[in-house]
Amino acid sequence: MDAKQLSNISVIAISILAAFLVALWIGIVFWVLRDIRSRSRDPFVVILAGLVALVLPIFGVVIYRILRPTQTIEEKYLSALEEETLIQEIERRPKCPGCGREVQADWILCPACHTKIMKKCVKCGNVLELPWMLCPYCGSPQQKTSPSDTIR
Ligand SMILES: [Zn+2]
Ligand SMILES: [Zn+2]
Structure with a gap:
């Protein structure tokens, strides 16, 4: 194996690595965009998150994961619903006609x-x-x- 062959192999290896990194980068940008859209309806936030992932390849996603809203829109909806149910349950609980204390239905x-x-x-x-x-x-x-x- 001479020097020329060696340099050819390294060029191929570097190209493959570069292609892999670019694919990873694009994948991350798309993942971030999809993820942020499930967390925020604000187009400004979506664009900002996309830009962070685009401008800072691979490391942008680390920053994004720290800064992103912790709950998705669906999770927010579910926890609001849970709270609502809890409040309704408290309100539905019967009260004693004599002293107003909460009592069990049975x-x-x-x-x-x-x-x-x-x-x-x-x-x-x-x-x-x-x-x-x-x-x-x-x-x-x-x-x-x-x-x-x-x-x-
Ligand atoms: Zn009572
Ligand atoms: Zn009976």
Whole structure:
């Protein structure tokens, strides 16, 4: 192997490496553009992220990963939805008519002020609302009860 052959091989090796790096660079630019579009709808932010990846080949992506918004738009939407559900759940929780304390839907008495909240079916034992005259579970007739009635 003479010097000419050696230099030929190194030229080929360098070309392959260069081609690989360029492909990687282009791939990174496209990845950054796709990634930022899932995180921001602001066209200025998208262009800026694309420029960082374009101007600083390969290292730009490191900077981008540090600076990018941590949540994608979808993640933001999901966490907002979760929060909404949580708030609704808190609001939907029944309150004691006597003291306003939060109570469970299947409690028949308020543990704080002993007000009657619900009643139990005389036959099947399911929890019923106080004004109900009929058990929706087993159909047996019930006595109308008011919260001030004594506990039986
Ligand atoms: Zn109460
Ligand atoms: Zn019943």
